[in-house]
Amino acid sequence: xxxxxxxxxxxxxxxxxxxxxxxxxxxxxxxxxxxxxxxxxxxxxxxxxxxx
Numbered sequence: 763x764x765x766x767x768x769x770x771x772x773x774x775x776x777x778x779x780x781x782x783x784x785x786x787x788x789x790x791x792x793x794x795x796x797x798x799x800x801x802x803x804x805x806x807x808x809x810x811x812x813x814x
Contacts, residue, residue: 769814773804 764771777800778793808814 767814769808770801770805774798774801 774797778797781788781793781796805814
């Protein structure tokens with residue numbers, strides 16, 4: 763899936779890395795839902811702009 767649609771991975775990965783750099787003490791229970799929401803929103807925006 764990651765190799766087939768690499769654009770959908772960039773936004774959530776970047777957001778999670780930025781959060782980990784600036785707030786590294788956050789628990790996984792918070793990071794996973796944030797990553798999921800960002801992934802859904804990014805995929806929706808890319809679909810609306812015909813990027814995927």
